[in-house]
Amino acid sequence: MVAVTTNGAAAAEGGMTPLAAAPAKMRPEAVSGPFPVPAEALASPLSPAEAEALARRLNDQEIVRHLRGHVQVTARGIVEVGLKEIMPFHLGGMESGAVNGAAIFAMLDCALAGAGLVQFQGERCATMEMAVKIMRPVLPQGVRVIGYAIARARNITFARADLFDVRGKVRVTATGIVTRI
Numbered sequence: 338m339v340a341v342t343t344n345g346a347a348a349a350e351g352g353m354t355p356l357a358a359a360p361a362k363m364r365p366e367a368v369s370g371p372f373p374v375p376a377e378a379l380a381s382p383l384s385p386a387e388a389e390a391l392a393r394r395l396n397d398q399e400i401v402r403h404l405r406g407h408v409q410v411t412a413r414g415i416v417e418v419g420l421k422e423i424m425p426f427h428l429g430g431m432e433s434g435a436v437n438g439a440a441i442f443a444m445l446d447c448a449l450a451g452a453g454l455v456q457f458q459g460e461r462c463a464t465m466e467m468a469v470k471i472m473r474p475v476l477p478q479g480v481r482v483i484g485y486a487i488a489r490a491r492n493i494t495f496a497r498a499d500l501f502d503v504r505g506k507v508r509v510t511a512t513g514i515v516t517r518i
Contacts, residue, residue, distance in 0.1 A: 407419050445509065
């Protein structure tokens with residue numbers, strides 16, 4: 338679960354931990370745009386500057402930094418998560434060279450929680466439920482996840498995330514519920 342406070346700190350076991358600023362240049366080659374906005378995606382309440390600030394907060398998260406990931410948030414409320422580089426700890430799914438479940442689930446969770454953060458305009462929230470369907474092995478080239486909100490109630494957002502391969506084919510889908518906390 339990714340929980341983010343309004344001051345940019347991440348909720349960790351045992352309390353709140355402040356995070357250091359992300360490096361200035363983090364545009365990975367694996368994350369590429371533009372990408373189409375899904376018809377079911379909710380509109381974003383964020384301005385372009387607020388979307389950029391939210392992306393910086395997400396990139397500051399310990400799990401994103403550990404994964405060597407990168408997050409972008411568009412002014413239209415789409416959250417894109419990619420890996421800056423593939424490391425040995427990303428691999429090993431089914432004793433192969435495929436991306437492992439831990440990396441896949443972390444990227445999906447970040448995209449779902451990010452979609453909730455967009456809808457709650459940066460207020461603290463967390464993924465409370467996630468359903469994942471892995472349709473094909475995820476090869477370690479050009480991995481990216483696109484997440485967006487599909488419905489919203491007062492304190493919860495329903496979100497969807499799709500993991501794409503380098504050819505733009507969906508390999509994994511996830512749906513989730515993100516709650517304001």
